[in-house]
Amino acid sequence: MRLPARTVEGWDLDRRHDVRQENNWVVNGKWRHGMRRKVAGTFTFTPPLPLIKDLPGRLGQEIEWIELVPYGSTQLR
Numbered sequence: 001m002r003l004p005a006r007t008v009e010g011w012d013l014d015r016r017h018d019v020r021q022e023n024n025w026v027v028n029g030k031w032r033h034g035m036r037r038k039v040a041g042t043f044t045f046t047p048p049l050p051l052i053k054d055l056p057g058r059l060g061q062e063i064e065w066i067e068l069v070p071y072g073s074t075q076l077r
Helices: none
Strands: 002-005 014-027 030-045 064-067
Touching: none
Parallel strands: none
Antiparallel strands: 002 064, 014 030
16 A cells, blocks of 8 residues: 655654563462563664644655555565
């Protein structure tokens, strides 16, 4: 699918060098959920989009065409 897109000024990838791993585990037969341990490394995340009321003022002027490929359909077996 091809569609037009514009950049959002000031919206960039979030890079971190350590994160807390969130997961589930069992203690005395009961499920627990939460932050388990700190993991070191190089991680890149997509930050949340700006608030919808702030978005129009942050959109770039240039329109570029992007192509979206459904996940899992790049290789057919």
